Amino acid sequence: MFGRHSSRDFVARRATGFLVAASLAGLAGCDGDDVRVYRAPKDPAPHAASADPSSASQPPRQPASPSPQLAWTAPPGWIDKGAGGMRAGSFAIHGTNQQTAEVSVIAMQTWTGQELGNVNRWRGQVGLPRLRAEQLPQHTAAVTIAGIQAPLFDMVGPAPGSGKPTRILVAVLPLAHVAWYFKMTGDDGLVAGQKAAFTAFLESVILDPPTPRNP
């Protein structure tokens, strides 16, 4: 009723020329390239639970980010790296010539009062000189996130250490209790090319979506 083995070739192939093989080949019961014909009991109907994942496993993962929640539509070519830690979301982008960039969405306690310090820190990351408070407006562009006007900073320069031309785009959406930071960092060429996609991404953001975001 059950399996009928007739394989010999596996052993022969594996151990050509091997002394002991000759005496053992007769015993072999290995897997191989043979046609087998047999009768087998029917498989029971698919297990109810294993076919239906909604009843199985753990509850869905809780996003670690604070409320209110965001939802967005990622542009094509962005690889979703998921949420975690302080990040509500992150993406990787791969360009030609091994250029890479990454996008992150982070919720922070505040933005007000920290503008200059933050901008200067980002400028430091691309080797740009520090700004004074009165210079800040000249270096601030505007963008729409979830229908709200928000500042956008575009900084480019050689990264300290590697000297690679690096570009950072940051848009900040300051809400009452939380500020959302959208940051794209990477090789200048790639980030410059992705700026339109980044702006489109920002425009796609929705506050407090009615249902959880589906990855």
Add this chain to the structure above:
Amino acid sequence: MIRTLFSFFSSLKLTFVLLCAAAVLVFAGTLAQVHLGLYSTQNQFFRSLVVWWHVPGTGWRIPVFPGGYTIGVLMLINLAVAHFRYYRAGHRKLGVALIHAGIVLLLLGQFLADLLQVETRLRLTEGQAKSYSENNRIAELAVMDTTDPATNRVVALPASWLARRQNMAVPEFPLTLRVLEHVENAQPVLAVAESNTVPVQGIGRQLRFKPQPGATSPDAPTIPAALLEVTGDGVLLGRWWVSTWLTDERLASMLGREAGAELRQALARPQDFTHAGRRYELALRPRRHYKPFAVELIDFRHDKYPGTDIPKNFSSRVRIRHPGTEENREVLIYMNHPLRYAGETYYQADFDPQDPRVTVLQVVRNPGWLTPYVACVLVSLGMALQFLTRLVPFVGTWRRA
């Protein structure tokens, strides 16, 4: 001539060279695992007569080192022949003889295991019973006659046949198969209506399979897929996509989780058709090894240390039902406590991180499993004897001096 051979094969110099060569081989085989993965390293370094170096950019391969089998066989010969040359009866040599006998047994046992050992897996959800285990590395195309309500008549064709893309008349059945497409390592994609492709039955209406992009880990088993055209007595019966994506339960549940409700239903339906009054089913599946008994999972536990994610224990409570012997008993399989039954050993091997009710047991058939135990006893005995007869007097002479 024979004397020369004898003195060559029995010489301690050869022993030394072989031991060093073995050490170098094992060292190289360990480093190679970083890039090659365990499975291919084993085949290239240890389960081989010669280690080849593939010259990059050419089709050449150059033998660079003796493989595991060569060194092992030479060691066996050396040990056996040297025994005749050096052994003198008496208790002073008995220890060494025992040690070497143990090592011979160990080597033979491992050759035996390499040749005869069959490793399969048994994946069970709580409440589920199976009378077969599966080999995830080798796929088979099962053509089944499911007309009989009690049992299926199965013709299992090796998946390697798919790659040759020949027509195949299925033995025993009035069916002929033709391979239209074959994907060695596939990934599923949602099918879109394309006017120029041939119409497809079954799951192929929702899914197609295309090659996985990029290099995959050399150690991971491949996931084949194929588009088959079935004719019965010269009449076209239909075309079906088959893949282990649909039949390997781990992959199928992965697919099911990502799919929508409609696709999930389609995944649960068998791919079958009727010809000449009989019902047939097609499946490309991990090669099955049927057993004359069934194993049912009663309970799977995955204990963690309190307050942490460190696993403390995995255990599977299973019931074995053997219709032939009327046997029906419960066994607990857990870490370091396998079940040995009917010439096979069942180990707690894995679990499904997505489903807490699923256990994966490793099923190993190895007729030589006892040899290391016996070898261990022989070597330990021999070493103990050697120490008693050699070292103790050595210390004694020094202390007296």
Add this chain to the structure above:
Amino acid sequence: MEAGMKTLWRMLPWLLLALFAAEIVAVLLPRRDGTFHVREWGRLPALLNGRIQPLDSVGRNALLQIRGTGDVPLQEKKAWQFWKHPPKLRSFEWLLEVMTRPERADQRPIFLIHHPELLDTLDLRGKGTARSGLHYFACNDLKPVLAEIEQLGRSAYDAPSRDAFQKQALKLANALNLYQRLKHSLRPDPGDHFARDLADFELAMPAGLAAARARDQGKPFDQAAFDRLLGHVSRFNEMARLAYPLLVPRPDAAASDERWATMGAALMESVRSGTIHPAVRHHAEMADAYRHDRPDAFNRALAGYRAWLAPHFAKEVRKGRAEFYFNQVKAFLHAMIIYLGAFLLAAGALLTLHLAPGLSEALRRSAFYLVLLAGAVHTFGLVFRMALEGRPPVTNLYSSAVFIGWGAMVFGALLERVFRLGLGSAAAALSGFLTLIIAHNLALGGDTMEMLQAVLDTNFWLTTHVVVITLGYSATFMAGLLATGYILLGLATPLLATRVGHLNMGAILHNMVYAIVCFALLFNTVGTVAGGIWADQSWGRFWGWDPKENGALILVLWNAAMLHARRAGLVRERGFMAMAVFGNIVTSFSWFGVNMLGIGLHSYGFREAAFPWLLLFVASQLLIIGLAFLPRPKPLTRAFGGSGGSD
């Protein structure tokens, strides 16, 4: 004069032994607490990493991960000023401060950053505190760049391979995360009066819960009562999310894995049950008293908590006290110091063998006694650890280092007992010292008594396989060390040709190494085969070419090759010694190197940071092997009347 010298030489070993023994006794005696009974607090049991441990261990392991030290020095001292004991914050004091007075803890410079690029990226140049040339930053220094650090840490975590910058960014992000969790483990932050808040919470509960139920059902509800309760609950929820050690024992818990809870979880539980757990109240009282600098109240609250714990948690309290004692005694540190002393004495004994035989014998005896004393302290620590863990001596890389040292000490002491030349003591002391230093560095990763992964949870196989194979490592290292001694002595001194008894010193060393290599082969073979059998029991195959298995096999093959080469006459004294030194390389690969490959079933003991050290070690051993084949200093040998090179 002559007689006086003789008496002195006879007394010297005993004097030295008494001196070091007195120091040890002083260490073993229990210490008193100050105004605040902080030591007593440090002994309290908590659950972390799946095991009961004293709060002191919670603090110590956190500090090791954050700062790389077991306590926080408050003043700088130079590394060589070992006689200075500047004031420092002990691990339990620091933990209590972090948990109850975070504003003060935030000023302590404990976060180590030394990568220049990371300092630039975070704009931290010129901030922080320099200690011994390293830059430490307080939490306050890092507050403006917390998000940046988190982001850097995240991308480092995701990276397939990390460079030095990313490694440090990840380490810093982890350290900050751990620190934040500790801050929220005992009391809500901010908040000055936890006990009063608890009382208010209790009062607010009935009305607040009623309001919440009404609100859920869409009926009119008391907004003020709801908000009052919600204010508390949202802060407790924050604690439940972040809290790290499980501080609250629950004698009435249904399941054994629910016997402990974090403060936050216990408080959230109160919202459901309507009552506050007594342990939570005790903790709150202690926290408030320490925060507001009230020693009497603190000590009273602590005594109250201990009285409450005593009937239900006697075992846990004992475990806490025992481990606290073990932490404070630092047995391995003291053993290390004595080993160093013993090594210097033994080396002195060897060097003065010709010049002053009387002195040499006195030094040799002193060294031997000190090795025995250090061995006793080492054994005390080892056995204490085994009792704390309820495990055989080797459970992870850290304990394998401790045990290798212990094994080498035993081998060396036995050799010394047989040969009485100072060589055994020197090797025992040096290997004890070196392995304990390695162990000390391995302990910087955090908890060294972590629970074992499921497959390792078997004392039988840990004993038969792990302990035996570790003894094999130990013996191979011992052989390598003695061979190194042989090579260096042969190069720099005429000692090898010195006749002792019926052999010269070189031949004696050769015999010693031979005997030890035989032992090594025995232990390595039995251990490896036992490991195979264990693997057969748990994974279904005797041999799977796993890197760690391979490492052990290479060691067995090498030991066997040595013995066969000697038997076949392929090598003589010097060659055999060179092979023994090469055994060091093989052992270090098997012990450490395979873990660095980051593959295989045994990669649990992964230590990337040690890789440069491993390379350095291998290079040094190759150098020594090279030295073995240099010609010996012939003229010197003749000057001392020796019989010339021995091979």
